[in-house]
Amino acid sequence: MSFKRPEHKAPPELFYNDEEARKYTQNSRMIDIQVQMSERAIELLLLSEKRPYYILDLGCGSGLSGSVLEEQGHNWVGLDISSSMLFVAKEREVEGDLLLADLGNGLPFRPGSFDGAISISTLQWLCNADKSCHNPVKRLYAFFSSLFACLTRTARAVFQFYPENSEQIELITSQAMKAGFFGGLVVDYPNSTKAKKYFLVLMTGGNMPLPKALSDGEEHASHVQFTNRREKYKNLKGKCVKKSKNWILEKKERRKRQGKNVRPNTKFTGRPRSGRF
Template identity: 75%
Template sequence: MSRPEHLAPPEIYYNENEAKKYTQNTRIIEIQEQMSERAVELLLLPEDTPCYLLDIGCGSGLSGSVLEEHGHYWLGLDISTNMLDIAVEREVEGDLMLTDMGQGCPFKPGCFDGAISISALQWLCNADKTHHKPVQRLYKFFMTLYACLSRTARAVLQFYPENSDQMELVTNQAMKAGFYGGVVVDYPNSTKAKKFFLVLMTGGNMPLPKALGTSLLTTPILQKQKSFSLC
C-alpha cells in the first residue's frame, strides 16, 4: 500500500471524503487516541496543572480531544480545510488555525508549555511543489517551534519515517534548530505496534524516556556537541 504522502499533498489528499473516513473509522480513532496519550506521557507535563499546548497537524481534533481530557488548553494547526471543518463540527474546545507547518509556527516566543504532533511530520520530507525543499522546510518548522516553546518545554512528534535517511534528515534539522533529544521507538519488534516518537527538549540534554516493549537501548548520533539518540 502506498504511503499517503506519496499520493498527494496533504491539503489535497485529505479531501472531504477522506477527512470524513479518517474521523469515522473506529480503528483509526483508537490508534490516534493511543498515540496521543503516549505523546502526552512523553511530554512530562506537571501534574494537576493545566498547560497551553500546540497540536501540530491537529486534523479533525482527535488528538486535541485527548489533551482536553487531561485538562489542558490547546491550539491546533493543520493544512487541510476539510479536516478543520470536521474539527469545528465536532465542537472541539481548542483554537484552530489553517496553516502549512513547513512555513513555520507563527507565534510569540515562549508562549507554549509543550507541543505534540501525531502522524504529520513525515509530510515535510516530501517536495509537493517545485519550490519545496524538505531540508529548508524542516529547519523552518523546527526553528520556529523551538522559538515558541518555553525554555523548559518539550515537543513530542509521532511520525512514520520511511527509512534511516529520512530519520537522519529529521533529527539533524531538529538539532540544528537548537533542540536536544532523540527518537523513542515503542515496540520495535512488532510490525503493527511499532511507533516512532521524536522527543525534543529545549532546556538542555536529559535522559530519554524508556521505550515501551523493550529494554532501553541507545545509539547516540552526535554533532556539534548535541546528542540525539535512538531508543
C-alpha cells in the same frame, strides 16, 4: 511494490479531502489508534499533573488529539494544512483554537508562548517536495526553528511519525538539532511489525535522558494504563461526565470567557434526547 505511502499519493491539503477527513469520525479503529498515540505522546511530554498547560497540536487534523488534551485538562491550539480536516474538527466542537497553516512555512507565534507540543502522523509529510519551490531541508529547519522559538525553555515536543527509511530519520533529526533542540527517538515495541511506533522527543532546556520505550513485555501493562487513564477522566469525582448537563453548562461558560457567541440557556439545555424524531 504496489503499496504507496499516503504522502506519495498527493500533497496533504489534497490527500486529506472531505472523504478522507470523514474517516476520522466514522472509523472506530482509526479513531482508537489516533487516541492511543495521542495519549502516548502526551505521556512523553512528562507534564506535571498539578496544573493545566498550553499545548501546540501540530497537524491537529480532526481534533482527536486535541480532545485527549482537553480530557486531561489542558488548553491547546491546533494547526493543519487541510481545510477539510479543520472543518470536521469544528463540527466536533473541540475547545482548542484552530488555524489553517502549512508547517513548512514556520509557525506564527510569539516566543515562549507554549508549554509543549505534540504531533501525530504529520512530520513525514514535511520531507516531501510537493511544489517546485519546496526544499525539504529548508522547510524542516523553518518549522523546527520557529517551534523552538515559540516554546518555553523547559518545554518538550513529541512527534509520532512514520519514517520511510533511516535517511529520512537523519534528515529530520539533524534539522531539529540544528534549530537548537536536544533529544532523540523513542521506539515503542521495536520487535513488533504492527505495534512498532516512532516518537521523536525534543527538549528545549538541555540534554536529558530520554523516556523509556515500551517493550513487547510491557504491552499488556501499557494498554491497561491507557484504559485506566481514560476511565479516570470519565469517572473522576467532582468532574462532569462528558455530554452531561453540567458538562455542557461549563463548556458554554468557558466559551463565554473566550469571547465566543453562545446561545442562552433554556429548560431544554442538556436535556437527554430519546433518539427519535
